[in-house]
Amino acid sequence: MTLVVGRVAGPRVAIASDTLLTGPGGQALPFQNGVIKSCMLPGDVCVSFSNSPITAGRAFKEFADTYRAGASFNEVVTFFERSSHSTGNDYLVAFANPAKLVKIADGKRVSSLSKTQWIGDQTAYSKFRSYETRHQPRAQNGRAINGALFADDLPGSPASDLFSTMRNVVADRSAATTGGFVTAVTNFDNGFRYSVYSDMLYDWPSGRPTDYEYLATDAVAFTATDENASFAVAQLSPAYIGLNLVAFYFTSAKKLFFFYGEGNGIADRCQVFRDVSATSICATLNDFVRTDLEWLLLITTPRSLDGLQPTPTIKTPGSQFSLFCEANTFPPSNGAGQQAKPTYRVINLEGLRSR
Template sequence: MTLAVARIDGPRVAIASDTLLTEHDKPLPIQNGVVKSCMVPGDICVSFCNSPETAGKALQEFVARYPRGAGFADVIAFFEKSSADTGNDYLIAFSSPARVAKIAEGKYTPSLSKTQWIGDRDAYEAFQFYAGRKKKRPQQGRAINAAMFMDELKDSPASDLYSAMRNVVLDRSVPSAGGFVTTISNRDNGFRYSVYSDMLFDWPAGEPEEYEFAYTDKISLQVSGENAKFSIAQISPGYMGLNLVAYYFSKARKLFFFHGDWIGLPLHCEVFENIPPAEIHYVLNRFIGQDLGWLLTILSPQAADAYLDQVQGIETPGSKLAFLCEANTFPPSAK
C-alpha cells in the first residue's frame, strides 16, 4: 500500500509520501521501493497509490499528450480515466494557484479541505495521531529527532507533513507504509524536492517516556550510542521539476539514489557505499553524466555544552543543541 498526503497553506503546497513496496504482503528491502510522486509539465505534481507500473505508463502518456502541461479540467479528465482503467488513485497538486485534487475509483470529488490523502486508511489515521501528538512516537524514550529544512519558503507545509510522516514509516504497527519519506514542495516557478537533514539526539536524562519536548524547554541535548552522528538527508537536483532524488545516512555513509528517465517516475534505486559527505554530489554527477547542481546539507548531531540560561542577544532562551555541517552546496545567504 501507500500513504501520500498533500497540504495547502496559502500559496504553498507540499506533498509527503512513503517509498515502500510489498510483495505477497511482505515489505521489500528499502532499495526496492519507489518514489510515488512525479513532477510533470505545467507545474504539476502527481502522486499515486496501487501500481507503479501502470502509474508510470499513465504519466508517460500524459507527458506525451501534454508536453507543455494542461488546464485543470484536462488534467482531471486524464487521470480520472487512468484511475478507472488501472485502479490507481491519484493526488494531484498544482503549483500556481496552489490546489490539490484527489481522484479515487475513477472519480474526482471536489473538497474544501486543505489536507488530502490517498492510500491506506490505517496509515492516514496514524499520520493524524502523530500530527496531533496523540500517539507515542517510535523513538520515544530513546531519542528526540530534529529535522532541519534548508530552503522552504514562508508558509510551506513541507516540514509539518514530514514530521508526522517520518513517524508513520517507522511505526511497525503500520505495515502499509515504510521506506524513505519523500517531500516535494512548490516554489514560485514550480515543484522541487525539499532538502532536509533529520538528526537524532538522546532522550533528556531524567525525563519519563511521557515527556513532550518543547523548543522552549531549558535543556541541552546530548548524543551517544546509536544516536551519535545519526542523520538522514534528502538531496535534490538544483533544477525544478526533475524526478531524481537521493537519501543519505550520515552514520553509515550510505547513499540511495532513485532515478528513472528524465520525466518519469523514479522507479530504480542505486546504492553507493562508503561515500563521504563531501563527495555525494560528485558521485551523483558521475552516475548521471552531467552536473545537476545538487542541493544538499548533511548535518550530524553533536553533544552540546552545558546549558546557559543567559545568552547575549537571546531574550527567551530555549533548548540547546549542537550539530556539525559535514557538507553543504547551498550558496551563502545574501547580506
C-alpha cells in the same frame, strides 16, 4: 500499500509519502526496491499515486508525451480521472501556481473543502492523524528525540510539518503498509522540486519520563551520544525545478540511495553507493548521471558537547542544539556579494507544545 498526504497552505502546497513496495505475500521489500510515489509533470504539476507503479508510470509518460507544454486544470483532472478508472489507481494531483490539490479515486474527482488530502491505506492515514494530533506516542519516546533541519522551507510551506508526522508513520513497525524513506515535495514560485532536509536523532533528556511534554519555552540542551551520535537521514535534490531525481543519505553508514527513472518519468529505479563521504555526494551523483545537476544538500549530524558545557546563561527561554555541518551546497552569495541565508527550521521535537 502506500500513504501519500498533501496539504495546501496559502500559496504553498506540499506532498509527503513513503517509498515502500511489497512483494508476494505483502512482505516489505528493501529500501532500494522502493519507488518514489510523486512525479513532476509538464505544466508545474506534481501527481502522486497509490496502487500500481507500473500503470502509474505509463500514465505519467502518456501525459508528458501528450501535454509537453502543460495542460489546463480541467484537462489534467480529466486525464487522471480516465487513468484512475482504467487502472484502479488513486491519484493526488498538486498544482503549483496557483496552489491546488485534487484527489481522484475510483475514476472520479473527490470534492472536499479540506486543505489536507490523502490517498493510500486507511489504517496508515489513521496513524498519521494520531501522530499529528499527538494521540499516539512516538516509537523512540524515552530513548531519543528527533529534529529535522529543512534548508529551504519557504514561509508558510506545510512540507516540514507533513514530513514531521509522516516520518513517525514510516518508523512505526505496526504500520506494515508504509516504509522506506519519506519523500517531501513542495512548490516554489516556478514549479515543484524535492525538499532538502536532514533528520537527526538526539538523546532523550535525562530524568524526563517518556510521556513528558516539552514546552517551546523550555531551556533544554539537546546533544547526541552512543547510537544517536552522528546519525541522520538526509534528502537531497537537484537544483533544477521539475526533475524526478532524488537521493537519500545515511550519515553513519555513508550510504547513498539515488532514485531515478527513464526520460524524467517516475523514479522507479535505485542505485546504491557505499562508503560515500558527505563531501563526495555531489561528485558521486554527477559521475553517475554524467552531468552537473548542482545538487542541493544540507548534511548535518547531531553531536555531543565534547566536554563543553551548555550556555551558562540563556537570556531568553529556548532550546540549544549541538550539531555539525558535514556538507552544504546552498549558494554562498545572492549575486550582490552578500551572504545568502537559507531558511533553516528545526522541527518535530517529540511532544513539543507551545504555550
